[in-house]
Amino acid sequence: MDLSTTYLGLKLKNPIVPSASPLSRHVDTIRRLEDAGAAAVVMYSLFEEQQHLESLQLDHYLEYQTEAFAEALTWVPTEPQYKLGSEEYLEHIRRAKEAVQIPIIGSLNGISCGGWTRYAAEMQQAGADAIELNPYYVATQIKDTAQEAEERVLAITREVKGRVSIPVAVKIGPYWSAMGHMASRLVEAGANGLVLFNRFYQPDLDLEALEVVPHLTLSTSEEMRLPLRWVAILYGRVPADLAITTGVHTYQDVLKGLMAGARVTQMASELLQNGIGRIREILVGLSTWMAEREYASVVEMQGSMSQQNVADPAAFERANYMKVLHSWRPDPAGQLFRAMLP
Numbered sequence: 001m002d003l004s005t006t007y008l009g010l011k012l013k014n015p016i017v018p019s020a021s022p023l024s025r026h027v028d029t030i031r032r033l034e035d036a037g038a039a040a041v042v043m044y045s046l047f048e049e050q051q052h053l054e055s056l057q058l059d060h061y062l063e064y065q066t067e068a069f070a071e072a073l074t075w076v077p078t079e080p081q082y083k084l085g086s087e088e089y090l091e092h093i094r095r096a097k098e099a100v101q102i103p104i105i106g107s108l109n110g111i112s113c114g115g116w117t118r119y120a121a122e123m124q125q126a127g128a129d130a131i132e133l134n135p136y137y138v139a140t141q142i143k144d145t146a147q148e149a150e151e152r153v154l155a156i157t158r159e160v161k162g163r164v165s166i167p168v169a170v171k172i173g174p175y176w177s178a179m180g181h182m183a184s185r186l187v188e189a190g191a192n193g194l195v196l197f198n199r200f201y202q203p204d205l206d207l208e209a210l211e212v213v214p215h216l217t218l219s220t221s222e223e224m225r226l227p228l229r230w231v232a233i234l235y236g237r238v239p240a241d242l243a244i245t246t247g248v249h250t251y252q253d254v255l256k257g258l259m260a261g262a263r264v265t266q267m268a269s270e271l272l273q274n275g276i277g278r279i280r281e282i283l284v285g286l287s288t289w290m291a292e293r294e295y296a297s298v299v300e301m302q303g304s305m306s307q308q309n310v311a312d313p314a315a316f317e318r319a320n321y322m323k324v325l326h327s328w329r330p331d332p333a334g335q336l337f338r339a340m341l342p
Contacts, residue, residue, distance in 0.1 A: 120160045157189040221250060
């Protein structure tokens with residue numbers, strides 16, 4: 001049974017890749033992910049905001065020390081006294097590369113062009129095998145146009161791609177006016193892969209404290225349907241490797257992602273909830289299902305259920321909307337509930 005696949009030019013032993021999450025914060029955990037069967041690991045994100053904050057803090061302390069008193073004019077703090085989070089991140093990549101044999105994918109999260117994108121090149125120097133660019137952007141300014149929002153993401157893709165020679169995947173959200181066109185433009189801007197989709201975490205309201213509070217919920221398999229649809233539509237139409245990263249929890253989810261056209265399926269919520277050992281269990285389920293149906297390899301099934309390969313391509317379009325609405329039937333519990341209404 002050949003479970004191997006390729007993603008961003010990397011030869012992977014199987015299609016399961018832990019996505020950016022706290023699981024990659026410790027080298028020992030990355031070792032455990034490899035032992036459980038992970039084919040590669042996407043590191044937790046290095047944020048643009050971190051770089052700006054660190055730069056401001058360093059400037060402050062350097063200026064403060066030199067202006068404090070005359071004897072300090074030539075004093076400069078040594079590296080251990082102002083070790084930056086970004087430097088720790090790069091060192092973490094180096095140690096992870098030394099500890100495991102699987103590819104390590106750096107994650108860079110930001111939305112503006114500027115000097116902070118140099119960290120893409122430094123991730124490459126630290127040993128990263130690829131970069132996952134996460135332009136997490138919510139266009140909240142009323143005057144921002146759809147074109148301006150697209151250009152912002154395209155510009156940073158070009159800038160990051162111009163700084164490295166290793167492959168770059170772009171992790172995007174689903175809320176573009178014309179997803180297919182945007183995907184095509186990202187590839188034209190240099191993206192070697194597209195990761196579908198970024199989860200936009202929504203704030204909540206605390207009615208007692210009257211405050212806006214952050215609210216994090218882990219994904220469910222139901223959320224996979226949106227990226228599944230778009231991977232199936234984009235497969236064979238954009239020259240980039242596709243990855244699904246939302247709602248992957250079971251071996252059935254992995255199979256669906258592969259058949260839609262994904263090269264890899266990324267997961268985090270399932271591993272955070274039920275443990276790293278789930279990777280091994282999912283791989284067993286994947287192998288068993290393939291053996292029972294006489295699939296010799298993962299490559300054999302990739303894209304087999306994409307829009308261009310299914311008997312009913314319209315199922316991924318508006319026609320599916322009408323079919324779903326007409327397919328609804330009341331369940332017995334619902335009938336009983338309505339019978340109780342006055």
